Amino acid sequence: MIQLDDRDLEILRILSQDGRITKAELARRINLTPTPAWERLKRLEQAGLIAGYRAEIALKALGPHVTVFVAVELSGHTVEDFTRFEGGLNAYPEVTACWALGGGFDYLMQVVTRDIDSYQRLIDRMLENRIGLSRYYTYIVTKPVKGPGLPPLGLLAGPQKD
Template identity: 35%
Template sequence: MIELDETDRRILRALAEDATQSAGALGRRFGLSQPACWRRIRRLEEAGVIAGRRVDLDAEALGFSVSVFLGVKLATKGRVGLEQFERAVTAIPEVQTVQHVLGLFDYRLKVVARDLPDFERVLRRRIMTLPGVGNVEANVILSEERLPGPLG
Protein backbone atom coordinates (compact mmCIF):
# COMPACT_ATOMS: atom_id res chain seq x y z
CA MET A 1 0.00 0.00 0.00
CA ILE A 2 1.33 3.41 -0.95
CA GLU A 3 1.65 6.22 1.58
CA LEU A 4 -0.38 9.28 0.62
CA ASP A 5 0.32 12.74 1.96
CA GLU A 6 -2.14 15.63 1.93
CA THR A 7 -0.88 16.92 -1.43
CA ASP A 8 -1.44 13.48 -2.99
CA ARG A 9 -4.98 13.47 -1.59
CA ARG A 10 -5.68 16.96 -2.93
CA ILE A 11 -4.41 15.94 -6.37
CA LEU A 12 -6.60 12.81 -6.30
CA ARG A 13 -9.68 14.81 -5.28
CA ALA A 14 -9.03 17.32 -8.07
CA LEU A 15 -8.58 14.58 -10.68
CA ALA A 16 -11.72 12.79 -9.45
CA GLU A 17 -13.64 16.03 -10.13
CA ASP A 18 -12.03 16.64 -13.53
CA ALA A 19 -9.52 14.13 -14.91
CA THR A 20 -8.66 16.42 -17.86
CA GLN A 21 -6.67 18.82 -15.67
CA SER A 22 -3.01 19.04 -16.67
CA ALA A 23 -0.12 18.46 -14.29
CA GLY A 24 0.85 22.10 -14.84
CA ALA A 25 -2.59 23.38 -13.82
CA LEU A 26 -2.69 21.09 -10.80
CA GLY A 27 0.85 22.08 -9.83
CA ARG A 28 -0.04 25.78 -9.93
CA ARG A 29 -3.15 25.08 -7.86
CA PHE A 30 -1.24 23.17 -5.18
CA GLY A 31 2.08 25.01 -5.17
CA LEU A 32 4.11 22.45 -7.14
CA SER A 33 6.10 22.68 -10.32
CA GLN A 34 4.65 20.91 -13.36
CA PRO A 35 7.36 18.17 -13.27
CA ALA A 36 6.88 17.59 -9.52
CA CYS A 37 3.11 17.27 -9.95
CA TRP A 38 3.55 15.01 -12.97
CA ARG A 39 5.88 12.73 -10.94
CA ARG A 40 3.28 12.47 -8.17
CA ILE A 41 0.53 11.59 -10.66
CA ARG A 42 2.78 9.04 -12.36
CA ARG A 43 3.67 7.47 -8.96
CA LEU A 44 -0.05 7.21 -8.12
CA GLU A 45 -0.73 5.56 -11.49
CA GLU A 46 2.15 3.10 -11.11
CA ALA A 47 0.96 2.18 -7.62
CA GLY A 48 -2.53 1.50 -8.99
CA VAL A 49 -4.18 4.28 -6.96
CA ILE A 50 -5.19 5.93 -10.24
CA ALA A 51 -6.59 3.02 -12.24
CA GLY A 52 -7.47 5.08 -15.30
CA ARG A 53 -9.23 8.17 -16.50
CA ARG A 54 -12.60 8.29 -18.15
CA VAL A 55 -15.26 10.51 -19.60
CA ASP A 56 -18.70 10.45 -17.96
CA LEU A 57 -21.41 10.71 -20.60
CA ASP A 58 -24.81 12.18 -19.83
CA ALA A 59 -27.17 9.37 -20.83
CA GLU A 60 -30.20 11.67 -20.87
CA ALA A 61 -28.47 14.14 -23.21
CA LEU A 62 -27.82 11.18 -25.52
CA GLY A 63 -31.51 10.26 -25.55
CA PHE A 64 -31.53 7.61 -22.82
CA SER A 65 -34.03 9.00 -20.30
CA VAL A 66 -34.63 5.78 -18.33
CA SER A 67 -32.06 4.10 -16.08
CA VAL A 68 -32.85 0.88 -14.25
CA PHE A 69 -31.01 -1.29 -11.74
CA LEU A 70 -31.71 -4.95 -12.36
CA GLY A 71 -31.14 -7.69 -9.82
CA VAL A 72 -30.51 -10.94 -11.68
CA LYS A 73 -30.58 -14.36 -10.02
CA LEU A 74 -29.17 -17.12 -12.17
CA ALA A 75 -31.16 -20.33 -12.51
CA THR A 76 -28.01 -22.32 -13.17
CA LYS A 77 -24.84 -21.59 -11.25
CA GLY A 78 -21.32 -22.78 -11.44
CA ARG A 79 -18.26 -21.36 -13.07
CA VAL A 80 -19.40 -22.09 -16.63
CA GLY A 81 -22.81 -20.51 -16.00
CA LEU A 82 -21.27 -17.37 -14.52
CA GLU A 83 -18.77 -16.99 -17.35
CA GLN A 84 -21.43 -17.52 -20.03
CA PHE A 85 -23.74 -14.98 -18.42
CA GLU A 86 -20.97 -12.39 -17.97
CA ARG A 87 -19.75 -12.78 -21.54
CA ALA A 88 -23.28 -12.43 -22.93
CA VAL A 89 -24.44 -9.55 -20.72
CA THR A 90 -21.37 -7.42 -21.39
CA ALA A 91 -22.17 -7.58 -25.11
CA ILE A 92 -25.47 -5.70 -24.61
CA PRO A 93 -24.82 -1.99 -25.24
CA GLU A 94 -27.65 -0.79 -22.99
CA VAL A 95 -26.05 -2.55 -20.01
CA GLN A 96 -23.74 0.06 -18.51
CA THR A 97 -22.55 -1.77 -15.39
CA VAL A 98 -22.30 -5.43 -14.42
CA GLN A 99 -21.64 -6.21 -10.76
CA HIS A 100 -21.28 -9.74 -9.38
CA VAL A 101 -22.74 -9.43 -5.86
CA LEU A 102 -23.57 -11.40 -2.74
CA GLY A 103 -27.13 -11.47 -1.46
CA LEU A 104 -30.55 -12.13 -2.89
CA PHE A 105 -29.30 -11.72 -6.46
CA ASP A 106 -26.16 -12.92 -8.22
CA TYR A 107 -25.72 -9.81 -10.37
CA ARG A 108 -26.71 -6.18 -10.33
CA LEU A 109 -26.91 -4.46 -13.71
CA LYS A 110 -27.38 -0.83 -14.59
CA VAL A 111 -29.35 -0.57 -17.83
CA VAL A 112 -30.20 2.56 -19.82
CA ALA A 113 -33.03 2.89 -22.33
CA ARG A 114 -34.68 5.62 -24.37
CA ASP A 115 -38.02 5.17 -22.59
CA LEU A 116 -40.00 2.48 -20.75
CA PRO A 117 -41.12 0.65 -23.93
CA ASP A 118 -37.48 0.58 -25.05
CA PHE A 119 -36.47 -0.80 -21.62
CA GLU A 120 -39.16 -3.49 -21.90
CA ARG A 121 -37.75 -4.48 -25.32
CA VAL A 122 -34.21 -4.71 -23.92
CA LEU A 123 -35.43 -6.71 -20.92
CA ARG A 124 -37.56 -9.18 -22.91
CA ARG A 125 -35.41 -9.66 -26.00
CA ARG A 126 -31.91 -9.30 -24.65
CA ILE A 127 -31.64 -9.80 -20.90
CA MET A 128 -34.29 -12.46 -20.24
CA THR A 129 -32.87 -14.58 -23.07
CA LEU A 130 -29.33 -14.64 -21.64
CA PRO A 131 -27.90 -18.02 -20.60
CA GLY A 132 -28.82 -19.01 -17.06
CA VAL A 133 -31.15 -16.11 -16.21
CA GLY A 134 -33.70 -17.01 -13.56
CA ASN A 135 -35.38 -14.26 -11.52
CA VAL A 136 -35.05 -10.59 -12.37
CA GLU A 137 -36.09 -7.58 -10.30
CA ALA A 138 -36.14 -4.07 -11.78
CA ASN A 139 -35.78 -0.80 -9.90
CA VAL A 140 -36.26 2.32 -12.03
CA ILE A 141 -33.87 5.08 -10.97
CA LEU A 142 -35.82 8.25 -10.20
CA SER A 143 -32.78 10.40 -9.42
CA GLU A 144 -29.07 9.84 -8.96
CA GLU A 145 -26.48 11.90 -7.15
CA ARG A 146 -22.76 11.40 -7.39
CA LEU A 147 -21.25 11.23 -3.94
CA PRO A 148 -17.61 12.04 -3.25
CA GLY A 149 -15.34 9.04 -2.97
CA PRO A 150 -13.35 7.92 0.06
CA LEU A 151 -11.11 10.99 -0.18
CA GLY A 152 -14.07 13.40 -0.25
Protein backbone atom coordinates (compact mmCIF):
# COMPACT_ATOMS: atom_id res chain seq x y z
CA MET A 1 0.00 0.00 0.00
CA ILE A 2 1.29 3.43 -0.95
CA GLN A 3 1.97 5.95 1.81
CA LEU A 4 0.14 9.24 1.23
CA ASP A 5 1.05 12.57 2.69
CA ASP A 6 -1.10 15.70 2.93
CA ARG A 7 -0.08 16.87 -0.56
CA ASP A 8 -1.04 13.53 -2.11
CA LEU A 9 -4.43 13.71 -0.42
CA GLU A 10 -4.85 17.29 -1.61
CA ILE A 11 -4.06 16.22 -5.19
CA LEU A 12 -6.75 13.53 -4.96
CA ARG A 13 -9.23 15.98 -3.48
CA ILE A 14 -8.58 18.62 -6.15
CA LEU A 15 -8.79 16.11 -9.01
CA SER A 16 -12.02 14.62 -7.68
CA GLN A 17 -13.56 18.08 -7.95
CA ASP A 18 -11.85 19.24 -11.15
CA GLY A 19 -10.39 16.50 -13.35
CA ARG A 20 -9.60 19.04 -16.08
CA ILE A 21 -7.29 21.18 -13.96
CA THR A 22 -4.03 22.06 -15.69
CA LYS A 23 -0.79 20.69 -14.36
CA ALA A 24 0.41 24.22 -13.65
CA GLU A 25 -2.73 25.10 -11.67
CA LEU A 26 -2.57 21.83 -9.75
CA ALA A 27 1.05 22.55 -8.85
CA ARG A 28 0.15 26.09 -7.73
CA ARG A 29 -2.71 24.84 -5.55
CA ILE A 30 -0.52 22.29 -3.74
CA ASN A 31 2.36 24.76 -3.47
CA LEU A 32 4.87 22.85 -5.59
CA THR A 33 6.62 23.51 -8.85
CA PRO A 34 5.14 21.70 -11.87
CA THR A 35 7.73 18.91 -12.14
CA PRO A 36 7.39 17.48 -8.59
CA ALA A 37 3.61 17.96 -8.76
CA TRP A 38 3.52 16.01 -12.04
CA GLU A 39 5.73 13.27 -10.52
CA ARG A 40 3.34 12.94 -7.58
CA LEU A 41 0.37 12.74 -9.94
CA LYS A 42 2.04 10.02 -12.02
CA ARG A 43 2.90 8.08 -8.84
CA LEU A 44 -0.75 8.23 -7.72
CA GLU A 45 -1.92 7.07 -11.16
CA GLN A 46 0.61 4.22 -11.29
CA ALA A 47 -0.40 3.11 -7.79
CA GLY A 48 -3.98 2.76 -9.05
CA LEU A 49 -5.38 5.47 -6.78
CA ILE A 50 -6.72 7.43 -9.75
CA ALA A 51 -9.06 5.10 -11.62
CA GLY A 52 -9.90 7.54 -14.42
CA TYR A 53 -11.02 10.97 -15.45
CA ARG A 54 -14.56 11.60 -16.63
CA ALA A 55 -17.14 14.30 -17.08
CA GLU A 56 -20.22 14.61 -14.91
CA ILE A 57 -23.13 14.76 -17.35
CA ALA A 58 -26.16 16.92 -16.53
CA LEU A 59 -28.80 14.35 -17.46
CA LYS A 60 -31.60 16.86 -16.96
CA ALA A 61 -30.17 18.89 -19.85
CA LEU A 62 -30.39 15.85 -22.15
CA GLY A 63 -34.08 15.35 -21.52
CA PRO A 64 -36.50 13.56 -19.24
CA HIS A 65 -35.14 10.63 -17.29
CA VAL A 66 -35.74 8.63 -14.16
CA THR A 67 -33.25 7.09 -11.75
CA VAL A 68 -34.32 3.91 -10.04
CA PHE A 69 -32.61 1.83 -7.38
CA VAL A 70 -33.48 -1.83 -7.58
CA ALA A 71 -32.88 -4.30 -4.75
CA VAL A 72 -32.39 -7.71 -6.36
CA GLU A 73 -32.77 -11.25 -5.11
CA LEU A 74 -31.42 -14.07 -7.26
CA SER A 75 -33.19 -17.36 -7.81
CA GLY A 76 -30.07 -19.30 -6.79
CA HIS A 77 -26.98 -18.63 -4.75
CA THR A 78 -24.21 -20.66 -6.34
CA VAL A 79 -21.07 -19.19 -7.84
CA GLU A 80 -22.57 -19.88 -11.27
CA ASP A 81 -25.75 -17.94 -10.36
CA PHE A 82 -23.77 -14.88 -9.28
CA THR A 83 -21.50 -15.11 -12.34
CA ARG A 84 -24.48 -15.40 -14.72
CA PHE A 85 -26.20 -12.38 -13.18
CA GLU A 86 -23.08 -10.19 -13.06
CA GLY A 87 -22.08 -11.10 -16.61
CA GLY A 88 -25.63 -10.62 -17.83
CA LEU A 89 -25.69 -7.01 -16.67
CA ASN A 90 -23.30 -6.04 -19.46
CA ALA A 91 -26.19 -6.31 -21.93
CA TYR A 92 -28.10 -3.51 -20.18
CA PRO A 93 -26.54 -0.04 -20.46
CA GLU A 94 -29.42 1.36 -18.41
CA VAL A 95 -27.86 -0.34 -15.37
CA THR A 96 -25.32 2.35 -14.56
CA ALA A 97 -24.04 0.80 -11.32
CA CYS A 98 -24.48 -2.39 -9.35
CA TRP A 99 -23.22 -3.50 -5.98
CA ALA A 100 -23.17 -6.99 -4.43
CA LEU A 101 -24.62 -6.83 -0.93
CA GLY A 102 -24.35 -8.78 2.26
CA GLY A 103 -27.62 -9.16 4.11
CA GLY A 104 -31.17 -9.53 2.84
CA PHE A 105 -30.72 -8.65 -0.83
CA ASP A 106 -28.11 -9.98 -3.22
CA TYR A 107 -27.52 -6.81 -5.29
CA LEU A 108 -28.43 -3.16 -5.50
CA MET A 109 -28.67 -1.80 -9.03
CA GLN A 110 -28.83 1.80 -10.14
CA VAL A 111 -30.85 2.22 -13.32
CA VAL A 112 -31.17 5.39 -15.40
CA THR A 113 -33.75 5.36 -18.18
CA ARG A 114 -36.18 7.63 -19.99
CA ASP A 115 -39.30 6.85 -17.96
CA ILE A 116 -41.02 4.25 -15.79
CA ASP A 117 -42.35 2.37 -18.82
CA SER A 118 -38.85 1.90 -20.24
CA TYR A 119 -37.67 0.83 -16.79
CA GLN A 120 -40.36 -1.86 -16.69
CA ARG A 121 -39.42 -3.03 -20.20
CA LEU A 122 -35.82 -3.37 -18.97
CA ILE A 123 -36.90 -5.54 -16.03
CA ASP A 124 -39.10 -7.63 -18.34
CA ARG A 125 -36.10 -8.22 -20.66
CA MET A 126 -33.94 -9.22 -17.70
CA LEU A 127 -36.57 -11.71 -16.58
CA GLU A 128 -37.03 -13.09 -20.12
CA ASN A 129 -33.27 -13.48 -20.58
CA ARG A 130 -33.06 -15.54 -17.40
CA ILE A 131 -29.98 -13.95 -15.91
CA GLY A 132 -31.09 -15.19 -12.49
CA LEU A 133 -33.33 -12.35 -11.34
CA SER A 134 -35.98 -13.81 -9.03
CA ARG A 135 -37.39 -10.85 -7.12
CA TYR A 136 -36.82 -7.17 -7.42
CA TYR A 137 -37.86 -4.17 -5.36
CA THR A 138 -38.12 -0.81 -7.10
CA TYR A 139 -37.22 2.49 -5.45
CA ILE A 140 -37.79 5.52 -7.68
CA VAL A 141 -35.65 8.57 -7.00
CA THR A 142 -37.95 11.55 -6.56
CA LYS A 143 -35.19 14.13 -6.17
CA PRO A 144 -31.45 14.10 -5.63
CA VAL A 145 -30.53 15.22 -2.14
CA LYS A 146 -26.79 14.60 -2.09
CA GLY A 147 -24.87 13.28 -5.06
CA PRO A 148 -21.77 11.17 -5.16
CA GLY A 149 -19.12 13.13 -3.38
CA LEU A 150 -15.56 12.93 -2.30
CA PRO A 151 -14.92 10.07 0.12
CA PRO A 152 -13.26 11.05 3.40
CA LEU A 153 -9.72 10.61 2.02
CA GLY A 154 -7.92 11.65 5.20
CA LEU A 155 -9.93 9.22 7.26
CA LEU A 156 -9.46 6.35 4.81
CA ALA A 157 -5.76 6.94 4.21
CA GLY A 158 -4.88 7.78 7.82
CA PRO A 159 -3.58 5.42 10.47
CA GLN A 160 -5.93 2.74 11.78
CA LYS A 161 -7.30 3.43 15.27
CA ASP A 162 -8.70 0.61 17.36
